[in-house]
Each structure stands twice: as C-alpha cells, then as structure tokens.
Amino acid sequence: MSDPKVFKNFINGRWVESKSGQTFENRNPADTDDLVGIFQKSTPDDVNMAIEAAAEAHKKWRLVPAPKRGELLYRVADRLFKEKEAISRQMTREMGKIIKETRGDTQEAIDMTYYMAGEGRRLFGMTTPSEMTNKFNMTIRQPLGVCCFITPWNFPIAIPSWKMMPALICGNTIVIKPATDTPASVAYLMKVCEEEGVPPGVVNMVTGSGGALGDALIKHPAVKVVSFTGSTEVGRKVSEGCAGTFKHSCLEMGGKNVQIVMDDADLDLAVDGALWGAFGTTGQRCTATSRLIVHKDVVAKMTSMLVERASNLKVGNGLDESVEMGPCINKGQLETVLGYIEIGKKEGARLETGGEELKGGAYDKGFFLQPTIFSGVTQKMRIWKEEIFGPVLSIAAFDSFEQAVEMANDTVYGLSASIYTRDINKAYVAMRDVYTGIFYVNAPTIGAETHLPFGGTKETGNGHREAATAALDVFSEWKSVYVDFSGTLQRAQIDNA
Ligand code: UN1
Secondary structure, rough: OOOOOOOEEEOEOOOOOOOOOEEEEEEOEEHHHEEEEEEEOOHHHHHHHHHHHHHHHHHHHOOOHHHHHHHHHHHHHHHHOOOOOHHHHHHHHHHHOOOHHHHHHOOOOOOOHHHHHHOOOOOOEEEEOOOOOOOOEEEEEEEEEEEEEOOOOOOOOOHHHHHHHHHHHOOEEEEOOOOOHHHHHHHHHHHHHHHHHOOOOOOOOOOOOHHHHEEEEEEHHOOOEEEEEOOOHHHHHHHHHHHOOOOOOOOOOOOOOEEEOOOOOOOHHHHHHHHHHHHHHHHOOOOOEEEEEEEEHHHHHHHHHHHHHHHHEEEEEOOOOOOOOOOOOOOHHHHHHHHHHHHHHHHHOOEEEEOOOOOOHHHHHHEEEEEEEEOOOOOOHHOOOOOOOOOOOEEEEEEHHHHHHHHHHHHHHHOEEEEOOOHHHHHHHHHHHHOEEEEOOOOOOOOOOOOEEEOOOOEEEEOOOOOOOOOHHHOOOEEEEEEOOOOOOOOOOOOOO
C-alpha cells in the first residue's frame, strides 16, 4: 500500500510532529484490523503554533486579489476531481460509509471548491446613492483573520470544505482540527492545497481530540472566527468560549429531522425517501430522517413496506459496491445507539425490525447494527425527542395535516424536514409553517446542494448558514465606504434635511 502510515500536523507549509511525541490510531470501523493511519496527538502548543502561522500568513493572503485566490481554489478543485476515487476509497476506510456515499462526499467538496473559486470574481458588495451631492457609497467585504474549524466525522471532506473554501476566498487563513475518527480526509485536502501552491500558513491542520485542543482553538486572541459542526452540547461550550472575546462563532449542531407522509402521497416514493433519509450514512447525518410521521390511513401500509425494505438492506463493508449500509463510526457510537434502542423498547414503542448488533464472521471486526424501525412512537418518548445519530427510525401516526405540522415542529431542533403529498397547497403551507432551515417536497430530508444555504433554526444553529453566498457572511465583515468628492464638509442627516 502506498499510503503513508504516519500523518503529521500541517503547520506553516510543513508536515511536523506534535510536541507531545504521542500519536493515535485511525482504524476502519468496518474492519478494525485495517489501520488507516497514525496521527499526531497534538497539544495546545501545536495549536498555538498553527494559529500564529496562520496569523502571519494572513498579512499577505488578505492582499492577494480574490480572483487569484480563486485560481488557486480552481486548481485545488481540479485535483480533488482527478483524485476523487482515491479520496473516496480512503474515506470509506476511515469513516465506514459506503463508497457511493463517500464519492458524494468528495463531490460535495469539489462542488464547494469550484463554487467558492468562482466567488473570487464576484464577492459582490453594493453601490448605492448617497443622500449628498458628489458623494459615493459602497460596501466591501473584508476578511477577519484566522478562522479555526472543528469538524465532524460524518462528512470527512465535504464539511471541512464548506468551512475552508469560503474562508479562504474571503482572504482569511485557517486552522482545522478534524474529528479524531476521520483525520485522513482532511490530511488529503491539506496535501492537495500544499501541492497546488496555497502559500505556507494559509491552511493548517492540527490533529487530536476536541477535549484537549478545543480551548486552545477558541481562546487565542488571533482567532476571529470559530466554525463548529457537532453536538448541541459541545456547540454551546464553543459559543460560551467565544462570547468573552466576541469571537464570531458559526455553529451547526443537532437535528431531529422529520418526514411527513400525507394520505395522498405516492407511497413507493415516500418509502424510497424514508429509507434513504433514515439509513443513508447509517443514519449518521445531521439531516438524517429520524422521525417519520404518517397519516393514520396509510401508516400501517407504509410501515410494512418500509420494514420489508429495511430488513433486506445489505449491511457490511462499504468498499463492497453491493453493500447498502456501512457500520457505525465507532464502538461508543454503536453503544449509544443500542442504548437508545433499549430506551425505545422500555418506553413502549414497537420494535418493527432490527434492534440488534450484527455479529459473526466479518461483522465481528466492525461496529455493525441492523437498520432499526420503531412504530407507535409518541411525542413523550426520548426516541422522539433526542438525536440518536444511527440507523434508527421512529414512526408516529397523525390524524390531520394541522396535527402533522404541529408534530413536525415538536422538537428543540430545526435542521431539515420534508413532506410527501400530491396536494400542492398542503406542500406550500408545510413549507411555510414547519420551522426548519431546510425543507423538501417529495424528497427525503437529506440531499442539500452546495449553492443553497445549509443550517438550521432553534438549537440546531446560531443564526448562521454554511454553503452558498450565505457562507461569505460568516467569513467576512461588511465595510461601508463613503467617498466624498465635493471638497466641502457635508453633514449627513443635517445638511440635506
Ligand atoms: C449532514 O447532514 O451532516 O444534505 C451534512 C445532505 C448532505 C450534507 C449533510 N449534502 O445530506
């Protein structure tokens, strides 16, 4: 195998070992005999070095014309495109999701990189008239400085790219700390940036646990933006950590996404959607369909159709093209999900299918779980309320459309929701009244595209959005510029009254 086994931190354009002298292993969750790589167990000192390198590099990077920054991103995107298969195969090994999906993950990074490269020739501000004569008004975007990213394991290259590419095109420099379960994908991204000529210090990577490095990433005075994707619990800490020094924080957190199925829906289509939404990525998406609410007249039929399909999903190593669902990311996550299955049973939900860890043969080397469906779930149950982040779907029935909307909104989260119906009026009312950041009609709760804003309401986010031009607002600040060419003092609100 040509993969380097030991990955170093990437700081100031160099691959360097951690000062700790310690490392950790990254193993394949589908086959723990497969060692994907050995990574640096970094210390706050390593983080500080990376932040200082980024601060120094920012002095020049901010002055590189944005179209030139864009040209570099085009080169990075071209490389990601050329090496899509290698990146995706490595990603399946480190993350477990099936190869079709890791190709999608890599494609999302390619899309985002091209998209933001194009922004280099836009980064539009506005010009607007002045209330004075011989005066010119405009707005320009200015970068903030060093941005730190704490990224999750479920989208090992897509989510890092959502943060990196808009930050870079705006003229910021970055330090990224990838999830300990999936650092190889970010290391790959760093290597591509290095080889395509991104200047030293502009992108930096430090590996290690959030517990050990989180404070260092948030507290350094040179850091101006912290972008985090992960649990609401940790997001709250990031937000509090940033508040004292007014660092900007962009938080993408939990979800408890709902698919509504009306009695007039195309049930085959709704079943396809629920299956993909609930069990794609082994349910480990922030946007995963976790609650399925179905009109009482079709709930029994839909449940049996879904159970039939879910129980036949092929679970295994995602490098096998015929496998439909991979493992959970690690043992801890598997146990958490099994814990929720026990809770669901105790709460009185009906276990329709699944519920067990898969054992025997190759399964013994990974963290495999059966696709699991509960029916008869009520709004009081923990499996209705809490994010599970695994292949568990909770089904509940409703009587009326109004009740469905009320149930959809019965969550502290607000990332994604969907409705299956043939009634266009109901679709529009649900689109308006279900309070989420993302909404789908006749499509599952997953499947966001990079040129639309991504993020959620309530405890899913803090008002920011990733992707699209919305991401530029996270990584730049507006400067309003007034140019007075009258040669006289003109007092706004006074001289023209
Ligand atoms: C996530 O859910 O964690 O919309 C990210 C989707 C993907 C991104 C999901 N494009 O499902």
